[in-house]
Amino acid sequence: MAKDPVCSMEVDPKKAAAQSNYKGEMIYFCAVGCKMKFDANPEKYRQVGGAPGAR
DSSP: OEEOTTTOOEEOGGGOSEEEEETTEEEEESSHHHHHHHHHOHHHHOBTTBOTTBO
């Protein structure tokens, strides 16, 4: 399972509502709205040590 970096919800990558490729890593989202927030300002949602939601 991956974690949506915007809302922290656990997301099954196979059932994710949306995804983004951020710096070569796939990020998975529970909803299109979370993806839109992330895409608008990805650095806001990054954590030290890598991109949350990545697999």
